[in-house]
Amino acid sequence: MNEDQTSSKPEKGSKLDSEFEFESVYANNTRCELSVWDLKVLFGELMQHTGKESVEWHTAVTLPWMQVKILIYYLRVNLALHEFMCGPLNVHPNVMPPKPTPPTPELLAEHPKAQDAYESACRIHSEMFD
Numbered sequence: 001m002n003e004d005q006t007s008s009k010p011e012k013g014s015k016l017d018s019e020f021e022f023e024s025v026y027a028n029n030t031r032c033e034l035s036v037w038d039l040k041v042l043f044g045e046l047m048q049h050t051g052k053e054s055v056e057w058h059t060a061v062t063l064p065w066m067q068v069k070i071l072i073y074y075l076r077v078n079l080a081l082h083e084f085m086c087g088p089l090n091v092h093p094n095v096m097p098p099k100p101t102p103p104t105p106e107l108l109a110e111h112p113k114a115q116d117a118y119e120s121a122c123r124i125h126s127e128m129f130d
Contacts, residue, residue, distance in 0.1 A: 025043065025058060025059055026045060027044055027059070028044075028045055028046055029043070029044040029046055029055045030042065030043055030044075031057070037064070037065075038063055038065060038068075039062070039068050040060055040061070040062045040063075041060065041061050041062075042057050042059070042060045043058060043060070043061070044056055044057035044058055044059075097129070099122065100121040100122050100125060102118055103117075
């Protein structure tokens with residue numbers, strides 16, 4: 001088909017191919033804000049062109065906790081498949097999340113399950129990064 005002809009069939013990925021419009025964005029930084037109701041994930045990109053590192057936050061997505069749990073499952077499965085096919089993904093020490101901080105005696109007094117939460121966070125950190 002030459003440039004003068006048009007196709008009645010929409011190109012794959014075009015707005016006509018889907019009933020929903022969406023924007024595709026890039027993010028190499030995330031930040032989480034939580035409430036009892038849901039989790040808000042903010043997405044941004046590291047900007048270095050000014051000579052001073054800063055993150056330009058551009059998108060926020062709020063998810064109910066049930067969807068967070070389902071998403072974590074799919075993210076972990078996809079990461080496991082990627083690592084199976086491509087080898088372990090090593091996180092650079094400059095961006096490695098720190099190991100969880102033990103709960104203070106005050107926090108333990110206020111929230112008896114804080115120790116269990118801390119131990120769970122330590123297990124997850126070890127699974128992901130050790």
